[in-house]
Amino acid sequence: MNIQKMMQQAQVMQDKMQEMQEKLGEIEVEGVSGGGMVKVVMTCKGDVRSIVIDPSIVDADEKEVLEDLIKAALNDAKAKGDQTMADETQKVMGDMGLPAGMKMPF
Numbered sequence: 001m002n003i004q005k006m007m008q009q010a011q012v013m014q015d016k017m018q019e020m021q022e023k024l025g026e027i028e029v030e031g032v033s034g035g036g037m038v039k040v041v042m043t044c045k046g047d048v049r050s051i052v053i054d055p056s057i058v059d060a061d062e063k064e065v066l067e068d069l070i071k072a073a074l075n076d077a078k079a080k081g082d083q084t085m086a087d088e089t090q091k092v093m094g095d096m097g098l099p100a101g102m103k104m105p106f
Contacts, residue, residue, distance in 0.1 A: 009096075016092050021045075024085055031077025033069045040073040044081035048074070 024044040031040045037054040051073075057066060 013096060013098075016096065017089075020088050020092055024081075024088060027081075027084060029077050029080040029084060031073040031075070031080065033072035033076060038066075038069040038073045040070070040077045042074070042077045042081065044084045046078055046081060048077075 025047070027044045028041050028049060029044060031042070032038065034054075034057070037057050039050075039052045041049040041051075043049065051070065053066070053070075057069070
């Protein structure tokens, strides 16, 4: 394989990775906790789009519980975003004929 062809393939890969990153910035996932009492919507890149708290749990005496529920919902959404990013990366690599699990230089 000649160096020019390798450089072209690297550029194509870089362009596809950039395109995937932009796409993932728009894909939204929802995290929930407390049986649906707290919901968080964020992008796969971790940008929180909205938080919805069931009014029945907003009580001054429940501040710590509310904080824990919000943290759990954020972590749930982040984990789903991370998994979507991993799945999309594998899909792009497969489309390019690269082996699964190959470490990328960027």
